[in-house]
Amino acid sequence: MASAPISESAIPVVDFAKWAAGGPSRLQIAQDIVAACKRVGFVYIVNHSLPEHQIDEAFKWSLRFFDLPQEEKLKAPHPEGWAVHRGYSWPGLEKVSQAISADNDQERAQQLREVPDIKESYDIGSDENSTQPNQWIPDEALPGFRQFMTQFYWDCFRVGGEILQALAVGMGLENEDHLLKKHSGHNGQLRLLNYPPVPAEALETERAARCPAHTDWSSITLLFQDDCGGLEVEDVTSPGKFVPATPIKNAIVMNVGDLLQRWSNDHLRSTSHRVTLPPLSDRFEGKQRMTRRRFSIPYFLSPDPDSVIACISSCMGSNEPPKYEPITQAGYNQMRASMQY
Template sequence: MSSTSKTTQMAIPIVDFEAWSNTEDKAARRRVAQELVQACQRVGFVYIINHSLSENILDQAFDWVRRFFRLSEDTKMQAPHPDGWAVHRGYSWPGLEKVSQTISTGDNEDTRKRLREIPDAKEIYDIGSEENRAQPNQWIPGEALMGFRSFMNQFYWECNKVGVEILRALALGLNLDDEDHLAKKHSGHNNQLRLLHYLPVPADDLEKERVARCPAHTDWSSITMLFQDDCGGLEVEDVSRPSHFVPAAPVKNSIVMNVGDLLQRWSNDRLRSTNHRVGLPDLYDRFEGSNRLTRERFSIPYFMAPDPDSVIECIPSCMGDEEAAKYEPITQANYNQMRASIMY
């Protein structure tokens, strides 16, 4: 399933964010911002190191994720993902969600059925802001996992702080006059924290496409910040060789940040929303047993999304007299509805 090249393989850039926190050194901050934007233009994916999320809080987050998914099915099903696509919260059991790059199927039931013939072998728990009444959280009973809800609410807002800093760096790197041009459209209440557990499956089933982990897709949001364990399996499409994917190998305590479709639209295609997928791990020690059973994989993506009534229209510095806006303005709510109806 992995289609990597042995020769000229695309490299995912690394941006050291340490200097960004020094607000007195404007030259260093601009250098970080420019490196980030260049990475988002060339590849659309970047490793961010020396960010402000501590190793301790990330270790705690993964401990909670493992504890949650070890709960019984009956317990997890006390916080089920609501029917349909409108509310994106709660527990999604294996086979409920089907990731697809198809924008919309409308009422075509045959298309929906074909997409689901190869199930995604993963389970999910989605969390948002407790103040988002349109997307109410679905919590398991407190006594089932004491402290889980409290920690996840704290972690949600810690991730938002880092996401806001990344949006500010992108604005500076795009030469916007207002460093908060993007950030002020993101109150944080429309973001999504996702806990992911990829189930162990025979490698042969993945290679012969009897089952999938997460098929190739782009993300809908402004940016995604991903934290992954040491299992591997994330792959990014090589922008110079379509349909060829390269591993985004785990880097301890890094953020794998990628541009979402809304930011590509916002930036008039200057920033790249790149296809990515989760397939077979690229190292043999990621398999267990003679039937090459994949190790279970845990990851935590955090999606930064504008507020629903935010109008997504071309960033001023990304158009000019000889470069018109490529997309009509659209609200985040309308764009999200267009993309979400296929998922469930």
């Protein structure tokens, strides 16, 4: 069996080891991933082709970056406004939400920011993306950082491409590259995330947040997380209830993004998720019950900006018309990003 037995609300685990070998196992892996995406929208993928030492090294580089003095990190600041999503975002700059557009709702945008997100991030993309230019810190500030992260970005894209192919096979599409061909790799986003320690009471009383409930804008997201915990996924059997996405060493937590849900006419589920308190009391430290520092690294695999996302023909029929109008990736991104910064 490629996947472990699961309940309706649990996140399945799929072993990807035999994907490259082909044969019957390949089809079973693809079908298991699609089943998870239909039911839960999330899946742990283990034994993928990213080596353990490379994932460990990515977290080590992330620690080194966030341990730099603030003045060094600010040499690569997130550009002002929402249009460019690159560089260093300091705590409080970004506000994650499900709101669609701030064009005519400045009051709503201000209300969202009354509860700040206590995290900092650094966003990286393709150096060939001229509309989303990278904001690199000087090489002398952290020698080797840019070289490693550039390679890791493209290795994540390679693995993400394999998963998109598996999704196409599992959905019964004739061309396994049907989804992948709209992704050149130049419009992805690699994000390093640091959640500093914060008093548990501040999160419990909602005076602060780590990352509020939201869905992702991408086709799919690949997430690497440390052992701290705190990621939660909405229980599809009980809306408003969240279940922990317990860390599994070296596993990729893959989830469906909004664009793939639109693309599949809601056959695949883009599920709300959040980062909050770690699930166990021993995750707190000291009398003030400070949360442990948490690191995670998501990679957002997005179509190219001018790609038109229209309903896949196999996901509609005479009794199931398309639920969404066609939209470009750039158009959808604009609706979401304008509320975030």
